[in-house]
Amino acid sequence: MYALTEKLRSLKPYDPIQGNYKIRLDANESCFEPDEIVKSAIMDRVSKIAFNRYPDPFAAEACAAFADYYGVKSEYVTAGNGSDELISIIVSSFLEKGDTVLTFSPDFSMYNFYSRLYELNVADMPKDGDMRIDIEKTIEYCAQNNIKAVIFSNPCNPTSVGITRGEVIRLIGALDCLVIVDEAYMDFWNQSVLDMAEQFDNLIVLKTFSKACGFAAVRLGFAVACERITNALRAAKSPYNTDSLSQAIGTAVFSQKDYLRTRVSALIESRDMLYTQISGFQQEYPELIGKIFPTRTNFVYFASGRAGEIYEKLLGKSIAVRYFGDSLRITCGTPAENAELISALRTILSDIRNNGKG
Numbered sequence: 001m002y003a004l005t006e007k008l009r010s011l012k013p014y015d016p017i018q019g020n021y022k023i024r025l026d027a028n029e030s031c032f033e034p035d036e037i038v039k040s041a042i043m044d045r046v047s048k049i050a051f052n053r054y055p056d057p058f059a060a061e062a063c064a065a066f067a068d069y070y071g072v073k074s075e076y077v078t079a080g081n082g083s084d085e086l087i088s089i090i091v092s093s094f095l096e097k098g099d100t101v102l103t104f105s106p107d108f109s110m111y112n113f114y115s116r117l118y119e120l121n122v123a124d125m126p127k128d129g130d131m132r133i134d135i136e137k138t139i140e141y142c143a144q145n146n147i148k149a150v151i152f153s154n155p156c157n158p159t160s161v162g163i164t165r166g167e168v169i170r171l172i173g174a175l176d177c178l179v180i181v182d183e184a185y186m187d188f189w190n191q192s193v194l195d196m197a198e199q200f201d202n203l204i205v206l207k208t209f210s211k212a213c214g215f216a217a218v219r220l221g222f223a224v225a226c227e228r229i230t231n232a233l234r235a236a237k238s239p240y241n242t243d244s245l246s247q248a249i250g251t252a253v254f255s256q257k258d259y260l261r262t263r264v265s266a267l268i269e270s271r272d273m274l275y276t277q278i279s280g281f282q283q284e285y286p287e288l289i290g291k292i293f294p295t296r297t298n299f300v301y302f303a304s305g306r307a308g309e310i311y312e313k314l315l316g317k318s319i320a321v322r323y324f325g326d327s328l329r330i331t332c333g334t335p336a337e338n339a340e341l342i343s344a345l346r347t348i349l350s351d352i353r354n355n356g357k358g
C-alpha cells in the first residue's frame with residue numbers, strides 16, 4: 001500500500017467551528033458587510049476582467065491600491081492568496097530544512113504549522129503572564145540558538161496584546177536573522193512598522209484583507225519588505241497566486257479609503273464596548289472570569305477556569321466564540337450582536353454561579 005509520509009499522517013485538515021450559528025464571533029472577521037457604494041465599485045471592476053486571460057502575476061493594481069491606503073511604496077509590496085499563503089511561501093523558501101524558527105506561545109497557529117510542514121525546527125518561547133514578548137530575552141535566545149527566523153503577530157492573535165513599535169524596531173535591529181511581523185490586526189492600533197520595511201534588510205511585514213478590511217471571503221494578503229526580499233518573494237511564489245477576481249476586489253476596496261477608515265473606527269468602538277462589558281462581568285464574577293488582556297485588536301481575550309462551560313453554553317444559544325482550554329477569545333460584533341452576546345453571558349455566568357452553590 002502506498003504510504004503517506006510521517007508528517008502527513010499526523011496532519012488533520014483545518015477545522016474551523018462548523019455549523020450554523022446565529023452569531024459568529026469566533027474567527028475575528030469584520031462584522032460589517034460592504035455597503036452598496038463599495039459593492040458597486042467592486043462590480044464595476046469585476047465586469048472589466050478578461051476572464052479568458054491569466055491574472056497579473058504581480059497584482060500590480062491591487063498592490064498599488066494597498067500601498068496607497070497604507071502609505072508605503074508599491075515596489076515593496078507582494079500580494080498573496082491570503083497572508084496564510086505568504087507565511088507558507090516565506091517559511092518554505094527563506095529557510096532550509098533543519099533550520100530553526102522561533103515562535104512564541106500563544107500565537108497564531110499557522111507559523112508552527114507551516115514550519116513543521118517544511119521540516120524546520122521550531123523553538124517556542126512561552127510568553128509571560130501578561131502575554132508580552134520579552135525583547136531582550138528574545139535577542140539573547142536568537143544569538144545563542146542559531147535562530148534563522150523569528151515570526152510573531154503584533155498585536156497578537158489570540159491574546160490581543162501588542163508590543164510597541166519601538167520594541168519591534170529594537171528587536172529587528174538587534175537580529176541578523178529574518179524577522180516576520182504579522183500585522184493582521186495593526187489597523188486597530190497605531191504601532192505599525194510597515195514604514196520600516198524599506199530600511200531593514202531582514203524584515204517582512206504581513207497584512208491581510210480578511211480582518212479590518214472585512215473581506216475574509218476574498219483571499220488576499222500582502223507582504224511588505226525591502227527590494228531584495230520582495231524580489232525573492234516574487235520569485236518564490238507560484239506565478240498566478242492571486243486571481244483576477246481577488247485583485248479587482250482588492251483594487252476597488254483599497255481605493256475606498258474613507259469607507260475603510262470609518263469601518264475601522266466602528267470596529268474599535270465595538271471592541272471597546274465589548275471590553276468594558278466583559279470587565280464589568282469580571283468585577284461581578286471574579287471566580288468565573290480571570291484576567292482580561294488589554295486589547296489592541298478587534299477581539300477580547302480573557303482567562304477563565306470555566307472557559308469550556310461558558311463556550312458550550314454560548315454555542316447552545318447559537319453564539320460561536322473561540323475556546324482555548326483556559327481562555328476565551330470573542331470577536332467584537334455589531335451593536336446588536338454584542339448586546340445579544342452580553343445578555344447571553346449574563347445569564348450563563350449567573351447560572352454557573354448558582355449551580356455551583358446548589
Ligand SMILES: *Cc1c(COP(=O)(O)O)cnc(C)c1O
Pocket residue numbers: 028081082083084085108153156157182184207208209210211216220221
Ligand atoms: C486571520 C489571520 C491571518 C490570516 O489572514 P488571511 O489573509 O485570511 O490568510 C494571518 N495572521 C493572523 C495573525 C491572523 O489572525
